[in-house]
Amino acid sequence: MxxxxxxxxxxxxxxxxxxxxxxxxxxxxxxxxxxxxxxxxxxxxxxxxxxxxxxxxxxxxxxxxxxxxxxxxxxxxxxxxxxxxxxxxxxxxxxxxxxxxxxxxxxxxxxxxxxxxxxxxMPASCRRSNSSREGSRAPCKISILSFLFNWPSTGGGIVHTVELVDFLGRAGYIVEHVHAKYEPWGIGRVDDTLPIRSIGIEFDNRSWNVPTIQAAFRRAVDQFEADVVIITDCWNFKPYLAQAVEAYPYVIRQQALECICPLNNLRLLIDAPNRVRQCAMNQFTAPDHCTTCLADNGVRSGQLHIAERELSRVGSSQYRDLLYRTYLGADAVLVLNPLIQAELRPYCESVEVVTWGMDPDRFPWPSTSEHEDGDSNGTLTLLMAGAAEELIKGLHVLRAACREVWRVRQDFRLRITSRSIHNAEEFIQCIGWQSQEELPTRIREADIIVMPTIAQEGLGRSTVEAMGAARPVIASAIGGLPYTVSHGVNGLLFEPGDADDLARQIVRLLDDPDERRRMGLAGRRRFETEFTWPVVIEDQYRPLLSRILHAKR
The missing domain is CATH 1.25.40 (Serine Threonine Protein Phosphatase 5, Tetratricopeptide repeat)
Incomplete structure (x- = not known):
């Protein structure tokens, strides 16, 4: 070569x-x-x-x-x-x-x-023949199944799925995406901005039951004649989709802690407004504890979480048996960080850390001018991207930290991707929800990206997007974030929920433009070598799919 x-x-x-x-x-x-x-x-x-x-x-x-x-x-x-x-x-x-x-x-x-x-x-059965006498054989087919899917979406998991379909297709695979449409749950709503072809299976109240849902997804996979099935965008219902397609090689894609935490996929217990507790339990190892937790805390979940648990019959002995069987039977379970890998390893034949990819075209290499500090007045911009109105995102921690810093200096502003904030401080600037096309520009306009989450995030998509734009990140040391943000290398970590610690990290970067630039460039290097879709497909998905397809033969 x-x-x-x-x-x-x-x-x-x-x-x-x-x-x-x-x-x-x-x-x-x-x-x-x-x-x-x-x-x-x-x-x-x-x-x-x-x-x-x-x-x-x-x-x-x-x-x-x-x-x-x-x-x-x-x-x-x-x-x-x-x-x-x-x-x-x-x-x-x-x-x-x-x-x-x-x-x-x-x-x-x-x-x-x-x-x-x-x-x-490619296995011989999946190669294109170069000889017209041999005839043309179909390339490998991958069916990607989403149970809970809408577009546009503010959720990183669904954005990941859409890009996975896109970039697997660019890599030469034939990919079909299938999703459920059930209006009473508000799922399957897709507008014409969806950049991939997706098949929506419509359900009504009479057909919205486990056997009918399974049969419909199985028919879609059968008609497509898939070689491999990837199950994603699904919470506790994952085992049922796996059971529906168990005649095929299948891969379970974990987007967070789904099936590990049946309450909210995050192992976060909310006792009162702005008061939370982290849970260390795992439905695989302590199913009875999780059942008790659901009895005590389930009503505090969102309506979609409650409805999905009821449909899935979470807590029943039948559900537990199916959970264990389908995860053990998966050709691979893909997780976002080593912590989740360690928890699932005893219950799966193969658990692999496979990150979300990012579209490199959204983050072209920054020009020198983009590293200028602050605006014309020398005011530096902190950016919190994401659903700031959700408690788990930690805006209340960031506001408290910024108030502390603001008391001694007023050379920064905090931009938030929200329409409005109640009783917003003078340093806050709300810029509204940003589309996938708009967000990279907002990130490049910022000097520091802050991710103050109080939940056990699997990866932290905003941190990787910041790396793509060569911006330093300040993030909570929780979940998978310490595997994305290396303290002192491409950003800084702080104790989750600790506003004083966060304030110290903000001041450190506000005071040091050289460190901001160094960390931003280090993040960009890691983005290029680990997180772009071409790299993720080549280094992770292609070897995985090749192994599965060869085993199928």
Whole structure:
């Protein structure tokens, strides 16, 4: 593969012509570390080479030199077989300097290699034949099932599902998304902005029962003739969908703590307004405790949670047996962090940490100008993105922290993606709900992203979006957030619910523009290598699906 891609020596001789740079100007400031990175890569010491290249991106490079380094990183990815990551990197390079022939040649080579790899890695029954005499065989089919689905959605799980359908399709799979439509529950409402094709199965009061729902989803999968089924966007009803399609290889996609916590998927107990307790129990290990908890606290759940639990018969011996059987029978259970993995491992054959991906086109590499601090008056912007009106998001903690900081300094404002806040302080600016198209711009306009959640989030989508925009994050040290935000590297962590601790972290970043920039760039590097959809598909979903399909044979 490396022979098909322009080598490092050729790259140094042929700079990005679109930038009007000469060879010497394009590599100005790279110095000996660049030469060493090239040597390490050509010697096969990829980890060391990647470390040197990433270090160069932290420096204040000329723009042409930065494209040089990113092109080399794309080549390095290709040399290691990470073709999706290489393709995504080269797309950014070509967008930034469209006249650079070398990058275009590299992209063409990667594209050819991806086509060859996709064909060779597929089981024979799922390959496209190159011979017209053999006939054309269908590519692998993946059916993705959602029980609780609406669009547009403010929920990160549903956004993840839509993008998963999209990017699996781009990777060469044939994907069909199926969702339930039941108006009394307000589910299945989809407008014409949904960017994927989705089949809605309509139910009425007479057909809204477990056997009929199972039969309808099974028919959809049968008609599609799926090779693999992925079950997602479902709470306690997951085992029933798994039972419906158990004749197929199936994967259970956990979006949070669903089926672990039958109360609210978050193991959060609300005793009084702004008073919460964390729960450490697990329905798999302590089902009787969870049943008692539901009896004591179930009425405080939202109506959809209550209705879904009743339909699923949570707490019955039949439900427990089905829960254990379907999770054990899954070809894989995908979770968002190692904590959830550890809790489910005793009850599953295979539990894998597979993150949510992000669309890299929503977060192009920030230009130098986007790292300017504050507005024209030097006022810095904190941004809390998400459903701020929900107690679990922790706005009350953030407001208390900001009040404490405001007493001694007034050089910041807090933007919230909410229409209005009762008795809002003077430092609060409500900007309303932001669509998926609008949100990246709002994040890039901010200097610091804050995620003050008091719930055990699986991942924290807002933190990853902040990383995509090269913005530092201040987040609660709870759930999966410490696995996304590394304290002192790409952001800061604080004790959940502790406004004083949060205030200290806010002041630390307000006072240090260099640290803000360093953390933002570190987050961007991790975003590119771990969280973009091309990388997630190539490094996680493709090996998983390949293994399942080979086992099916």
């Amino acid at each position: 490396s022979d098909a891609i322009e080598t490092k020596t050729q790259l140094r001789r042929e700079p990005p012509g679109a930038l009007g740079a000469t060879s010497s100007s394009s590599t100005r400031g790279l110095g000996p570390d660049y030469q060493l990175a090239v040597q390490e890569a050509m010697a096969g010491r990829y980890a060391r080479a990647r470390e040197l290249y990433r270090g160069l991106l932290d420096e204040d490079l000329a723009e042409s030199a930065r494209w040089f380094v990113r092109n080399d990183l794309a080549v390095l990815n290709a040399m290691q077989g990470k073709l999706e990551a290489s393709r995504a990197e080269l797309k950014d390079v070509i967008d930034g300097c469209p006249g650079w022939i070398v990058a275009k040649k590299n992209a063409a080579s990667v594209h050819s290699a991806m086509n060859a790899a996709a064909t060779s890695e």
